[in-house]
Amino acid sequence: MKKNGKKVLILLSGGQDSTTSLFWAQKQFKQLETISFDYGQRHKVELISAKKIARLAKVKNTVIQIKEFENLKHNALLDKKINFKGKDSVNKKLPASFVPGRNILFLTVAAAFAYTRGIKDIVIGVSQVDYSGYPDCRAEFIKSMEKTLSLGMEYPIKIHTPLINLDKKQTVLLGIKLGAYKMMAHTHTCYEGTKPGCGACPACILRKKGFDEALVKDPLE
Amino acid sequence: MKKNGKKVLILLSGGQDSTTSLFWAQKQFKQLETISFDYGQRHKVELISAKKIARLAKVKNTVIQIKEFENLKHNALLDKKINFKGKDSVNKKLPASFVPGRNILFLTVAAAFAYTRGIKDIVIGVSQVDYSGYPDCRAEFIKSMEKTLSLGMEYPIKIHTPLINLDKKQTVLLGIKLGAYKMMAHTHTCYEGTKPGCGACPACILRKKGFDEALVKDPLE
Numbered sequence: 001m002k003k004n005g006k007k008v009l010i011l012l013s014g015g016q017d018s019t020t021s022l023f024w025a026q027k028q029f030k031q032l033e034t035i036s037f038d039y040g041q042r043h044k045v046e047l048i049s050a051k052k053i054a055r056l057a058k059v060k061n062t063v064i065q066i067k068e069f070e071n072l073k074h075n076a077l078l079d080k081k082i083n084f085k086g087k088d089s090v091n092k093k094l095p096a097s098f099v100p101g102r103n104i105l106f107l108t109v110a111a112a113f114a115y116t117r118g119i120k121d122i123v124i125g126v127s128q129v130d131y132s133g134y135p136d137c138r139a140e141f142i143k144s145m146e147k148t149l150s151l152g153m154e155y156p157i158k159i160h161t162p163l164i165n166l167d168k169k170q171t172v173l174l175g176i177k178l179g180a181y182k183m184m185a186h187t188h189t190c191y192e193g194t195k196p197g198c199g200a201c202p203a204c205i206l207r208k209k210g211f212d213e214a215l216v217k218d219p220l221e
Numbered sequence: 222m223k224k225n226g227k228k229v230l231i232l233l234s235g236g237q238d239s240t241t242s243l244f245w246a247q248k249q250f251k252q253l254e255t256i257s258f259d260y261g262q263r264h265k266v267e268l269i270s271a272k273k274i275a276r277l278a279k280v281k282n283t284v285i286q287i288k289e290f291e292n293l294k295h296n297a298l299l300d301k302k303i304n305f306k307g308k309d310s311v312n313k314k315l316p317a318s319f320v321p322g323r324n325i326l327f328l329t330v331a332a333a334f335a336y337t338r339g340i341k342d343i344v345i346g347v348s349q350v351d352y353s354g355y356p357d358c359r360a361e362f363i364k365s366m367e368k369t370l371s372l373g374m375e376y377p378i379k380i381h382t383p384l385i386n387l388d389k390k391q392t393v394l395l396g397i398k399l400g401a402y403k404m405m406a407h408t409h410t411c412y413e414g415t416k417p418g419c420g421a422c423p424a425c426i427l428r429k430k431g432f433d434e435a436l437v438k439d440p441l442e
Contacts, residue, residue, distance in 0.1 A: 065288045068330045072337050090336055101333035104373045108329055109289045112322035116293050135375035144369040151365050152325045154356035
């Protein structure tokens with residue numbers, strides 16, 4: 001397949017989904033850059049994974065400091081006193097790990113960063129199938145975000161979501177197909193920040209489900 | 222007029238437009254809060270104005286630290302080496318003071334803050350008439366942003382823009398009608414951060430134009 005000559009920016013959290021998205025982008029685009037966010041997450045260790053993965057994949061990685069969410073102290077991803085197994089305090093249909101506006105903010109900062117570098121394509125590894133109930137992982141939201149960014153910056157932003165309709169099993173299989181299997185050993189998933197993973201938090205459970213259903217051994221274990 | 226019993230959050234920069242919007246909101250809503258952003262602007266003195274205005278208006282003010290834009294160092298509002306009179310380095314149709322994604326980010330943080338407090342109404346003092354050419358001040362953008370926030374947080378956000386179709390003259394006259402004239406003495410406008418104002422930057426020029434056309438003496442002078 002002929003690669004796209006344009007530059008692309010991948011949101012790299014250091015997890016399985018963003019790493020698979022990075023491998024997807026490597027097949028599609030010639031010039032890649034990655035961006036990661038230090039937003040006060042409990043599992044800050046994922047940033048070390050992101051740096052390592054970017055280095056191994058030979059792509060530039062920029063970590064952007066985001067301080068706003070720390071002021072909000074609303075949810076389990078930021079506050080150790082809140083249990084992951086509970087529900088969001090405002091919307092009981094959402095999990096306690098919901099950070100309101102997180103992907104909106106990440107995509108906005110990524111788009112502003114992209115603007116200053118003449119990049120118009122952004123890749124994010126969200127899925128509306130296995131998405132933990134987060135509303136900012138749905139296709140309808142991404143479409144609206146793309147329009148908002150393009151209008152607000154008067155600059156055409158395209159958001160690519162290669163995993164949007166894949167469940168965790170399909171994401172594992174796509175990763176293998178793209179040659180990302182070995183790299184999965186360096187990804188970080190656990191909300192608690194432990195490595196290889198606590199095995200009990202919602203993120204660990206979802207990851208295990210994906211590998212189990214794909215009948216593949218998780219290289220992280 | 223009967224006031225709306227709901228809570229409202231006003232983006233208060235400390236300038237003329239956001240102060241007029243605060244006075245507008247006081248006529249409409251019973252419970253008000255304001256939010257301001259410290260994003261590395263050259264004219265950080267506007268935050269002191271915001272605090273003072275909030276205190277005089279007897280409304281709560283929260284200042285949120287935003288570090289992302291400092292990493293970008295792209296434009297004249299953040300970088301003293303860039304001249305205000307020039308054009309944006311990416312889009313030559315936009316002024317050098319354009320901060321890509323600024324209002325998208327401000328509205329996202331305001332909405333996340335509002336979410337944690339059960340607030341669904343947000344007020345921002347943008348105008349698509351005298352808007353310095355910023356694309357993130359247009360009604361079409363605001364409409365799209367409102368939809369993106371509501372979808373992304375699964376929470377109905379309403380963005381009020383009382384000045385959207387007013388030019389500077391009309392904003393001055395609205396401010397007087399709302400009883401904000403005296404308060405205008407405490408607002409800050411100048412991009413250079415000087416007080417009462419350098420008189421030469423685009424923001425000072427626009428402010429002067431408004432008061433001159435309204436045939437009103439600027440109380441700041």
